[in-house]
Amino acid sequence: MKLPLLRKILLPLIVLVNCIGFSNASIKVINELKSCLETNASNTTSIFVARNTHSERYNSVNYQWNTNSEIFPLAYIVPQTTKDVQNAVRCGKASKVRMFPKSGGHSYEKYSFGDSESVVVDLANLSEIRVNKAGKTAQIGAGALLSKVYFTLWTNGKFGLPSTSCTGVGIGGAALGGGYGFWSKRFGLTSDNVIGMDFVDPQGNLLKVKRNSNPDLFWALGGGGLGNFGIVTNFEFKIFDAASLNVKQIVLKFCVNLFEQIFSGFQTLVYERRNGNPYIGMTITPQDITVKIIDTDLSDADIRKIVDRFPPQMLKPVSVKSMDFFELTLENSTPETKTPEDLLKVSRMSTSKHGYRAKSYFSSKILNHRKIAQLKPSLSSVPSGIFLQFGSFGGAVNQIPKNETSFVHRDSLYLIQVGISPSDEHSKTELQQRIWLREFNNVAQVLDNGESYQNYVDGELKNDFLQRYYGDNVRRLIEIKRQIDPDNYFAYEQSIPLRNP
Ligand SMILES: Cc1cc2nc3c(=O)[nH]c(=O)nc-3n(C[C@H](O)[C@H](O)[C@H](O)COP(=O)(O)OP(=O)(O)OC[C@H]3O[C@@H](n4cnc5c(N)ncnc54)[C@H](O)[C@@H]3O)c2cc1C
Numbered sequence: 001m002k003l004p005l006l007r008k009i010l011l012p013l014i015v016l017v018n019c020i021g022f023s024n025a026s027i028k029v030i031n032e033l034k035s036c037l038e039t040n041a042s043n044t045t046s047i048f049v050a051r052n053t054h055s056e057r058y059n060s061v062n063y064q065w066n067t068n069s070e071i072f073p074l075a076y077i078v079p080q081t082t083k084d085v086q087n088a089v090r091c092g093k094a095s096k097v098r099m100f101p102k103s104g105g106h107s108y109e110k111y112s113f114g115d116s117e118s119v120v121v122d123l124a125n126l127s128e129i130r131v132n133k134a135g136k137t138a139q140i141g142a143g144a145l146l147s148k149v150y151f152t153l154w155t156n157g158k159f160g161l162p163s164t165s166c167t168g169v170g171i172g173g174a175a176l177g178g179g180y181g182f183w184s185k186r187f188g189l190t191s192d193n194v195i196g197m198d199f200v201d202p203q204g205n206l207l208k209v210k211r212n213s214n215p216d217l218f219w220a221l222g223g224g225g226l227g228n229f230g231i232v233t234n235f236e237f238k239i240f241d242a243a244s245l246n247v248k249q250i251v252l253k254f255c256v257n258l259f260e261q262i263f264s265g266f267q268t269l270v271y272e273r274r275n276g277n278p279y280i281g282m283t284i285t286p287q288d289i290t291v292k293i294i295d296t297d298l299s300d301a302d303i304r305k306i307v308d309r310f311p312p313q314m315l316k317p318v319s320v321k322s323m324d325f326f327e328l329t330l331e332n333s334t335p336e337t338k339t340p341e342d343l344l345k346v347s348r349m350s351t352s353k354h355g356y357r358a359k360s361y362f363s364s365k366i367l368n369h370r371k372i373a374q375l376k377p378s379l380s381s382v383p384s385g386i387f388l389q390f391g392s393f394g395g396a397v398n399q400i401p402k403n404e405t406s407f408v409h410r411d412s413l414y415l416i417q418v419g420i421s422p423s424d425e426h427s428k429t430e431l432q433q434r435i436w437l438r439e440f441n442n443v444a445q446v447l448d449n450g451e452s453y454q455n456y457v458d459g460e461l462k463n464d465f466l467q468r469y470y471g472d473n474v475r476r477l478i479e480i481k482r483q484i485d486p487d488n489y490f491a492y493e494q495s496i497p498l499r500n501p
Pocket of ligand 1: 100101102103104105106107108110111112123142163164165166168169170171172173174176177178179180181225226227228230231232233455456
């Protein structure tokens with residue numbers, strides 16, 4: 001974009017600065033940033049949106065589906081190219097304003113929204129996807145939502161990528177913090193399928209990051225990359241051939257009073273099939289318990305064996321659906337996505353506004369009947385909107401040694417998420433959400449291995465978040481942080497520090 005056009009974009013900024021009353025320090029920062037971007041204007045096509053809560057533009061880029069602690073960053077820079085990201089970072093650093101990369105904006109603690117003194121680098125327009133059918137690889141812009149990823153891969157040769165079932169999640173956060181879903185046990189995490197990345201370092205340099213070029217950074221970004229080192233603008237992924245997958249989805253629904261028998265069946269099934277492919281999930285709410293099994297090529301006898309692990313008293317008849325990979329993706333996406341094209345309508349504003357808070361645990365424990373019975377009482381005393389979700393780990397995820405990538409959680413049987421998404425006035429306040437979760441926490445703690453999932457960030461973890469997210473890999477992550485970002489420019493409450501605290 002040429003200078004006059006950029007000025008046109010930046011001009012309203014001056015007006016906004018005056019009309020909504022920034023502090024003197026903020027005005028100085030904005031003016032410095034603006035002047036720096038103008039100086040580099042021949043290279044820059046970024047869109048700049050300064051804070052103005054009366055502006056539709058600002059409110060739309062600043063859309064936060066999670067209504068807990070709303071944040072109003074100083075400004076948004078929306079780059080159109082990797083060069084724009086480089087310029088944004090150089091100017092941000094020169095103006096001494098922190099920059100926060102944002103892909104899909106699904107961080108539980110909203111770490112991609114920075115704070116009121118910082119600027120968000122919103123990667124929404126870096127979302128191009130190119131499929132290399134022969135090589136079974138795809139180039140995916142870091143701002144693409146999983147909805148677009150799944151649609152584009154499927155419609156360009158029936159390919160898939162293992163990642164989250166929630167299609168509103170951004171590929172950026174998913175791939176840099178792990179990315180777990182129905183296909184992880186078969187094809188690994190999203191991060192395990194990264195071949196290379198374009199990465200903008202804190203000095204604004206563009207680095208090509210691959211296993212054999214910048215290997216330390218490649219290692220660090222494979223699970224520890226969430227806003228810790230710099231900004232990934234593009235990924236190259238290995239993709240899998242999904243055309244021939246004959247998928248079966250089995251869903252069982254029970255009353256919560258059968259908890260002991262169901263939990264027992266679930267853990268046995270997870271353990272027995274820990275080296276295989278199936279996804280085995282269980283969601284417990286105050287209303288009911290749902291068990292979901294997803295696998296391919298199951299015979300009727302296989303299905304019978306699975307169902308027989310559970311008590312026969314069900315709330316609904318067993319549901320067994322045969323489908324292809326894409327139908328499964330669509331069915332488990334969001335209630336709004338009924339047709340394939342609906343996936344392309346998913347946007348950053350599709351997730352409706354509600355409060356959300358969660359805690360997570362990895363577990364490899366098999367509980368005896370006495371321990372399972374101890375879990376039960378707390379389940380009856382929680383509000384609606386709270387849930388306890390279990391997802392099986394193992395298979396391809398656990399075949400990788402714990403220190404081969406920075407994603408350390410490689411020896412668990414399942415991942416547990418305790419979440420609250422308030423559905424009644426009573427539990428809508430943040431304080432109330434925290435109190436309920438802490439109570440429920442005691443339940444999950446019985447199962448805890450001492451690890452939490454960095455993609456389910458939990459701001460309540462204070463002294464031990466590094467250990468819980470990264471285990472023994474934290475030492476190497478800190479060394480790499482010192483090499484790549486010695487000024488700790490990319491920093492937030494739970495980022496990788498320069499030294500072990
Ligand atoms: C409704 C919902 C369902 C979910 N389901 C699953 C699931 O099934 N499986 C699973 O594994 N996870 C799941 N998650 C968690 C999700 O994977 C993480 O929250 C993920 O980090 C979100 O990525 P994002 O790009 O949308 O988020 P963002 O908020 O944009 O980013 C998350 C973090 O990564 C940083 N970041 C983003 N992009 C970049 C980049 N390009 N370069 C460097 N840093 C970057 C941000 O600064 C921030 O710290 C779910 C989350 C939600 C809210």
